[in-house]
Amino acid sequence: MKRIVLFLATNLAVMLVMSVVLSLLGANRFLTANGLDLGSLMVFSLVVGFTGSIISLLMSKPMAKWSTGARVIGTPSSSTELWLLDTVKRLSDRAGIAMPEVAVYDGEPNAFATGAFKNSALVAVSTGLLQSMTKDEVEAVLGHEIAHVANGDMVTLTLIQGVVNTFVVFLARVVGFLIDKAVFRNNDDRGPGIGYMVTVFVCEIVFGILASIIVAWFSRYREFRADAGSARLLGSPQPMVKALARLGGLSSDESLPQNFKSFGISGGSSGLASLFASHPPIEERIAALRGTR
Structure with a gap:
């Protein structure tokens, strides 16, 4: 519960800071004068960003x-x-x-x-x-x-997803409004145009990809932390090192559905795909336990 309150408070604080920054830059007045209500957009973004994540967590x-x-x-x-x-x-x-x-x-x-x-x-x-x-x-x-x-990793990972979802929804619509206003529409037309819808769609894809990288990074971090936690509970890193070495030769995540693969113990990718991997490579996890990473 503390983590839920902390991350909700963090998300609200970040949104407040974003609002202040936009106001100082004059963007707030410009957008509001041209038909975009930032307050309503922030609430909308919070609801959209967190609803799916919270429901997913409660039903996990x-x-x-x-x-x-x-x-x-x-x-x-x-x-x-x-x-x-x-x-x-x-x-x-x-x-x-x-x-x-x-x-x-x-x-x-x-x-x-x-x-x-x-x-x-x-x-x-x-x-x-x-x-x-x-x-x-x-x-x-x-x-x-x-x-x-x-460690509360299931809650934390879900709420981080909610935070980045909120940013994706908010920023995509701000960018969509600005581009639509500047490029596709004339200033007398206050309704959203085709430029807005297309830009929001593209931005949500691009920002969503960037958000996925952030979520995947935290997921990899928590795997290192859970490996270390296992070593503490057992009094030695050796059992976890042996288990990971065994998984390196045996593991497969094909038995887990796509939406639960990040919760499994095995996984990991190399190259560009590693940016989106929920798990670090086995050899990196073993090196971390041995203190050589």
Whole structure:
């Protein structure tokens, strides 16, 4: 809840600063005089920017269960399920959070954590992960996911998406109005013209791409932080190093739906695609744990 309040306050503060800057530059008076109400646009941008992100966050657990076919372990039906519950309970106690729901889903080696609140989260592991890794390695992966929950990463990532969405919506319309007014329309016409609609459409695509780079950067940062969190929970970085090395040879994110891939433990790209990758390359994560990055 503190993170939600903090990021909402941050977003409102940034929008206020933007308004002040536009006023000092004279843009506020120019735009308002020519038919653009910045106050209403700011409110509109906030609503559009955050509504989808907040709804997505609140629905993340049921959507994750539905889209992956994850089965929440109530009463364990095997020694593996009993071990999973005991391990998650031990790690969550160390992290100072309530025990998350624990689920298993069919798929290639991977795991994820999600949920709107850190004391009512979901941690899920794939059957491929359980079959291909040792218990020490699985424990390290669970530590990584518990660290995500303890850090509030699901909430923070979602709210950062809301912040950048707000900027995209706001700036696209300001630019669209200016270009429409200067290039496509005469000053007597106060209604939005075709130039406005086309410019807003193009700007939302361009600004959206730039926003995606920002969100992806934070997603990669939180993976390093969760790896370090797993090392702290287990008392050593070695189990996480071994788990990542194993994932480097086995991992595949094809078992996770597109909208949940950033929540998985595996991933990473190289070259230009790395700007949009939700995960750093495995070798960089191992180097960070070893202190050589």
